Amino acid sequence: EPKLIVTDLSASVEGAPILRHVDLTVNAGETHVLMGPNGAGKSTLGHVVMGDPVYEVTSGNIVFDREDITGLSPDKRSRAGLFLSFQAPVEIPGVPVSSYLRAICEGRPGAGDMKGKQFRRHVRELAETLDMNPAFLDRELGVGFSGGEKKKLEMLQLLLLQPSLAILDETDSGLDVDALGVVSRGIEAYRRQPDTTLVIITHNTRILEHVDVDAVHVLSRGSVVAHGDASLIDDIDAHGYEQFAALPVAC
Numbered sequence: 630e631p632k633l634i635v636t637d638l639s640a641s642v643e644g645a646p647i648l649r650h651v652d653l654t655v656n657a658g659e660t661h662v663l664m665g666p667n668g669a670g671k672s673t674l675g676h677v678v679m680g681d682p683v684y685e686v687t688s689g690n691i692v693f694d695r696e697d698i699t700g701l702s703p704d705k706r707s708r709a710g711l712f713l714s715f716q717a718p719v720e721i722p723g724v725p726v727s728s729y730l731r732a733i734c735e736g737r738p739g740a741g742d743m744k745g746k747q748f749r750r751h752v753r754e755l756a757e758t759l760d761m762n763p764a765f766l767d768r769e770l771g772v773g774f775s776g777g778e779k780k781k782l783e784m785l786q787l788l789l790l791q792p793s794l795a796i797l798d799e800t801d802s803g804l805d806v807d808a809l810g811v812v813s814r815g816i817e818a819y820r821r822q823p824d825t826t827l828v829i830i831t832h833n834t835r836i837l838e839h840v841d842v843d844a845v846h847v848l849s850r851g852s853v854v855a856h857g858d859a860s861l862i863d864d865i866d867a868h869g870y871e872q873f874a875a876l877p878v879a880c
């Protein structure tokens with residue numbers, strides 16, 4: 630059963646093409662990895678699937694749970710069960726992490742239906758699952774957050790919202806051991822929840838060491854240049870992306 634079908638997707642920013650005729654299918658329950666050199670368009674693909682209005686879709690479409698979502702607002706996509714994590718620099722002094730988490734669950738099934746006390750207990754349990762100090766929940770949102778703390782916030786959001794498709798965009802910059810641990814535990818906990826499908830965007834293959842990967846897609850200059858199984862990760866680790874560079878760019 631396909632969860633996400635991207636067909637012939639092209640997208641531009643201010644008239645400049647970035648994605649070129651991307652095809653990608655992710656079946657429900659699978660874990661896919663999207664790899665590619667810096668600037669390949671990986672993050673852009675995540676943002677376009679999520680409906681970021683910065684990007685103009687110039688061809689193709691996006692089908693999620695059999696519904697064409699190409700024209701839907703990001704909010705509608707989120708409510709339909711799509712989630713994109715990226716290190717959004719939200720910083721709201723005076724607002725504790727716990728209040729922010731409560732706010733993003735508002736009006737949604739699951740955590741959004743919980744009473745205050747029940748919600749707080751639920752969040753504390755999730756924090757424990759992630760091996761986090763519950764004092765983090767009282768921190769001021771975003772203020773002075775380290776890379777690892779940003780990851781903690783992202784993973785809490787992921788586990789609270791329980792999207793049926795999560796796209797995790799791991800920044801190319803190095804994650805410290807703390808952050809890697811949080812992400813690994815977050816991915817494991819997410820996968821234990823029912824009806825979850827995962828796309829991990831990364832070229833940090835250390836994140837993938839403990840993840841069962843069903844498929845790998847390689848993006849280069851805005852096009853998908855290779856599809857494969859998990860063995861492609863080791864191949865890229867050993868030989869890099871040059872092996873794909875000779876392929877012509879689709880236009």
Ligand code: ADP
Pocket residue numbers: 642647665666667668669670671672673674683
């Ligand atoms: P990756 O995540 O694979 O490193 P990105 O999707 O971030 O690549 O970027 C792909 C290309 O598109 C880059 O050349 C980048 O500069 C350009 N790009 C992405 N988003 C924007 C934007 N909002 N405005 C201008 N250029 C952008």
Ligand code: MG
Pocket residue numbers: 667668672801
């Ligand atoms: Mg990049």
Ligand code: MG
Pocket residue numbers: 671672673800801
């Ligand atoms: Mg990126």
